[in-house]
Amino acid sequence: VQLQASGGGLVQAGGSLRLTCTASGRTERAHTMSWFRQAPGKDREFVAGIRRSGTDYYAEAVRGRFTVSKDYAKNTVYLRMNNLKPEDAATYYCASGLSYTDSIYSAPHYPYWGQGTLVTVSS
Numbered sequence: 001v002q003l004q005a006s007g008g009g010l011v012q013a014g015g016s017l018r019l020t021c022t023a024s025g026r027t028e029r030a031h032t033m034s035w036f037r038q039a040p041g042k043d044r045e046f047v048a049g050i051r052r053s054g055t056d057y058y059a060e061a062v063r064g065r066f067t068v069s070k071d072y073a074k075n076t077v078y079l080r081m082n083n084l085k086p087e088d089a090a091t092y093y094c095a096s097g098l099s100y101t102d103s104i105y106s107a108p109h110y111p112y113w114g115q116g117t118l119v120t121v122s123s
Contacts, residue, residue: 001112011084021114038093
């Protein structure tokens, strides 16, 4: 599975961005797709994810501001980010390949990763 992420950029605090990640290759393995982020000097952290069933999951820090969605026909997952805060600034990565039984929150369980897209939020 290959993952191609895009949509990052510079935005003012309070603004919005939409990230996109498209899967190719063995897309049947990309039934769960998630977003993680990593800021300089910090660990990679779970942001949001969506299972094949459509059930979505969010980190508490983004709940109510971010929305994850997936277009299965296009093998594409989106992350709509509203009311961005300076602490949201990070490189955002999409991930996939999770098994049905693994925790969606755990980065080591994902075998496939996109290249990352940088989100910068100015205060």
